[in-house]
Amino acid sequence: MFSKACQYGIKACTYIALQSLQKRRVNIKDIAKEINSPEAFTAKILQKLAKNNIVNSVKGPSGGFFIERENIEKIRLGDIVFSIDGDSLYNGCGLGLAQCNSEKPCPMHDKFVHIRGHLKTMLQDTNLHELASGIDVGATFLKN
Amino acid sequence: MFSKACQYGIKACTYIALQSLQKRRVNIKDIAKEINSPEAFTAKILQKLAKNNIVNSVKGPSGGFFIERENIEKIRLGDIVFSIDGDSLYNGCGLGLAQCNSEKPCPMHDKFVHIRGHLKTMLQDTNLHELASGIDVGATFLKN
DNA sequence: TTTATTTCGGATAATCATGTCTTAAATAAG
DNA sequence: CTTATTTAAGACATGATTATCCGAAATAAA
Numbered sequence: 001m002f003s004k005a006c007q008y009g010i011k012a013c014t015y016i017a018l019q020s021l022q023k024r025r026v027n028i029k030d031i032a033k034e035i036n037s038p039e040a041f042t043a044k045i046l047q048k049l050a051k052n053n054i055v056n057s058v059k060g061p062s063g064g065f066f067i068e069r070e071n072i073e074k075i076r077l078g079d080i081v082f083s084i085d086g087d088s089l090y091n092g093c094g095l096g097l098a099q100c101n102s103e104k105p106c107p108m109h110d111k112f113v114h115i116r117g118h119l120k121t122m123l124q125d126t127n128l129h130e131l132a133s134g135i136d137v138g139a140t141f142l143k144n
Numbered sequence: 145m146f147s148k149a150c151q152y153g154i155k156a157c158t159y160i161a162l163q164s165l166q167k168r169r170v171n172i173k174d175i176a177k178e179i180n181s182p183e184a185f186t187a188k189i190l191q192k193l194a195k196n197n198i199v200n201s202v203k204g205p206s207g208g209f210f211i212e213r214e215n216i217e218k219i220r221l222g223d224i225v226f227s228i229d230g231d232s233l234y235n236g237c238g239l240g241l242a243q244c245n246s247e248k249p250c251p252m253h254d255k256f257v258h259i260r261g262h263l264k265t266m267l268q269d270t271n272l273h274e275l276a277s278g279i280d281v282g283a284t285f286l287k288n
Numbered sequence: 289t290t291t292a293t294t295t296c297g298g299a300t301a302a303t304c305a306t307g308t309c310t311t312a313a314a315t316a317a318g
Numbered sequence: 319c320t321t322a323t324t325t326a327a328g329a330c331a332t333g334a335t336t337a338t339c340c341g342a343a344a345t346a347a348a
Contacts (some may be wrong), residue, residue, distance in 0.1 A: 001145065001233070001260075004336065007240040014251055027294065041337050047296065060345030061293040077252075089145070096151040099288045107158055107275040108221075109283040111266050116145075116261050122255050131251040140251040144243045148306065171324065185307050191326060204315030205323045 006084045009045045010131075011035040011142050013080055016055055016065050016134040017072045036143035045084065052083045072132065078123035090120060115122035150228045153189045154275075155179040155286050157224055160199055160209050161216045161276040169208035180287035189228065196227045217278065222267035234264060 002010070015034050019026045028046065035051040046065060050057045054075060055065050067075065081089060093100030094112035102109070134140035146154070159178050172190070176183040190209060194201045198219060199209050211219070225233060228262045237244030238256035246253070278284035 001238060004240065006347055007238075010252070011239055040339075043295075044297095044337085050295085057295060058345085059293085059295045059343075063345070064296050065295090066320065088302095094145060094146065094151075095155055095286075097285070097288055104288070105284050107278050107286070108154070108270075109284065111270060112145075115259075115263050115266055119259050122259055126252075134251045140162060140253065141241070141248050142239075142251070144241055144248070160309095172322095182307055184309075186323075188307085188327095194325085201325060202315085203313070203323085203325045206316065207314085207324050209325090 002081065002089075003085055004071060005041075005045050006081055008035065008037045008042050009080050010077065010082045011037065012042055012046060012065075013049065013055065013067070013075070014131045014135060015142055017067050017075075017128040019134050020066045020072060021132060021136070022067065024088075025058065025062070025066045027064040031065070034142060049080070049083055054080060054083055057140055067128065073129045075128045075129050076124055077126040077128075077131070078120070081123055089116075146225065146233075147229055149185075149189050150225055152179065152181045152223065153184050153193060153224050153228045154187060155181065156190060156209075157193065157199065157211070157219070157272055157277060159286055161211050161219075161272040162279050164210045164213065165276060165280070169202065169206070169210045170209040175209070176262055178286060193224070193227055198224060201278060211272070214287045215272075217271050217273045219272045220268055221270040221272075221275070222264070225267055233260075 012031050015031055016026055026034075028039055028043045031037075031046070032042050035042070045056060046057070049055045050065070055063050055067055057063070093106050093108040094108045094116075097106050100106045100109055106112075128138055131140075134141060156175050157177055157192055160170055172187045175181075176186050177288070179186070182246055190199060190201070193199045194209070199211050201207070201209050237250050238252045238260075239250040241250050242249055244250045250256075275284075277285060
């Protein structure tokens with residue numbers, strides 16, 4: 001469903017949001033450890049998220065990544081997914097047709113559009129604060 | 145969402161079902177042309193589907209692929225997807241955790257399980273006959 | 289100012305999915 | 319029986335994703 005890059009991205013953002021709520025910056029090493037991901041690859045993903053203004057970064061000693069308080073509620077799962085995987089999950093035919101719409105649909109079109117609608121809605125209705133809260137109260141986990 | 149292999153597999157099965165309803169066998173060349181897919185790669189996918197008894201095959205002149213009439217209604221989209229992509233779409237955590245369940249869920253668990261439930265239901269509720277019928281009456285299309 | 293720390297950016301490597309080619313096996317038709 | 323046709327099987331090639339490495343740039347602290 002989601003690429004590895006996207007999975008790491010979501011988990012990294014959730015952890016950064018969690019720490020940002022405590023006004024703490026976090027560096028790549030900590031992030032990778034906490035979400036159990038390859039450090040260098042995760043760094044690349046955060047680089048992209050920083051360029052897209054999903055996360056903020058500061059270089060140098062005591063630097064690291066953080067997300068501004070107000071943005072923790074504004075950033076939605078969909079923003080992260082879109083930032084990393086692009087619009088592939090949002091547009092495009094389930095069976096890979098170049099053109100597929102209600103005028104000239106593939107055999108799966110109607111049913112697929114319906115399912116994807118659910119997915120889109122879920123991604124747009126879920127913000128980082130919600131994800132971070134689950135971790136905070138010990139209800140959910142970022143690694144085994 | 146689905147791999148290329150899976151997309152080709154679904155389209156190939158739909159076309160084979162359509163032709164089987166007219167008691168016609170079809171060969172790889174025709175299938176690839178009708179669903180606009182790479183011939184050799186599609187052959188590999190059909191090989192796997194034949195091993196898994198999703199489609200039947202006959203070698204030699206006037207040979208080709210077909211699906212027995214009664215099976216056209218029995219085979220569901222989910223059977224094809226499972227046959228090619230395995231259970232990755234059915235099991236496994238949305239964020240890639242090795243263990244993820246209601247006891248120890250990832251931050252997306254509940255919402256993801258819900259969406260995937262819709263997808264599973266759709267795949268299990270749709271059979272090949274339904275897909276082939278849409279093509280037959282000209283309501284849906286396998287290529288542009 | 290120097291040094292240590294940390295992200296940034298680009299190059300490179302490894303792995304997996306996608307796609308091709310060639311030969312073998314089966315089988316129908318002449 | 320021979321030949322042509324068609325799928326089966328495995329080796330090989332290409333491309334995308336995942337992952338690593340190294341030097342540059344920024345910056346805080348000594």
